[in-house]
Amino acid sequence: GAVVSQxxxxxxxxxxxxxxxxxxxxxxxxxxxxxYRQFPKQSLMLMATSNEGSKATYEQGVEKDKFLIxxxxxxxxxxxxxSAHPEDSSFYICSARESQKxxxxxxxxxxxxxxxx
Amino acid sequence: GESxxxxxxxxxxxxxxxxxxxxxxxxSASDYFIWYKQESGKGPQFIIDIRSNMDxxxxxxVTVLLNKTxxxxxxxxxxxxxxxxxxYFCAETPHGSSNTGKLIFGQGTTLQVKP
Numbered sequence: 602g603a604v605v606s607q608x609x610x611x612x613x614x615x616x617x618x619x620x621x622x623x624x625x626x627x628x629x630x631x632x633x634x635x636x637y638r639q640f641p642k643q644s645l646m647l648m649a650t651s652n653e654g655s656k657a658t659y660e661q662g663v664e665k666d667k668f669l670i671x672x673x674x675x676x677x678x679x680x681x682x683x684s685a686h687p688e689d690s691s692f693y694i695c696s697a698r699e700s701q702k703x704x705x706x707x708x709x710x711x712x713x714x715x716x717x718x
Numbered sequence: 719g720e721s722x723x724x725x726x727x728x729x730x731x732x733x734x735x736x737x738x739x740x741x742x743x744x745x746s747a748s749d750y751f752i753w754y755k756q757e758s759g760k761g762p763q764f765i766i767d768i769r770s771n772m773d774x775x776x777x778x779x780v781t782v783l784l785n786k787t788x789x790x791x792x793x794x795x796x797x798x799x800x801x802x803x804x805x806y807f808c809a810e811t812p813h814g815s816s817n818t819g820k821l822i823f824g825q826g827t828t829l830q831v832k833p
Contacts, residue, residue: 607761633819644807645762645823694761698819707752707819709761 607710621681622713624695630675631697639692651678685717730830737798741791741808750811753793755804803831
């Protein structure tokens with residue numbers, strides 16, 4: 602079946618540095634991908650909609666300049682956390698909608714743990 | 719505003735019993751709902767979905783019920799097994815976002831299955 606892969610699965614970075622997380626659709630095309638953030642014992646919070654070939658659409662309260670999203674191909678979206686701080690430590694999850702299927706066929710990645718020290 | 723919430727944060731059941739997890743949603747215009755299971759440290763796993771033109775849908779050991787009158791969604795798990803222990807989320811497609819893949823998640827219910 603369709604798979605969405607995230608890389609890295611976990612990453613530790615120093616405060617003030619930037620870190621990039623990749624989201625790939627492995628066997629399908631996704632013109633639209635989504636990035637969520639999940640703090641421990643909380644729900645998934647939608648951060649932004651990643652649109653292939655155009656700018657991402659951010660949810661209210663999400664800083665565009667801090668969470669850079671690039672969706673340069675039909676199978677890859679990247680989320681870059683710039684100038685990371687400890688409060689950015691979280692579980693980041695992406696999802697992708699299979700473009701060539703009707704309806705709402707959505708696949709989730711396995712998530713990426715970010716720890717900022 | 720648009721929000722999806724859950725009534726109970728934790729549900730503890732005996733192995734073999736049936737489980738019912740509830741969800742309330744606020745947007746009456748939402749037309750697509752999904753239940754997800756999330757195990758610790760992993761991404762959400764699709765369980766079952768339902769569109770607003772239906773009030774019930776059955777899968778293997780799971781049933782989703784939708785009551786649009788009171789904006790309530792429930793997930794029933796038959797013969798609950800230890801492997802069902804996880805956090806369960808309901809999610810809805812926000813108004814105007816049908817078939818886009820965009821989802822709004824509820825707070826989640828932790829299901830604990832006692833052997």
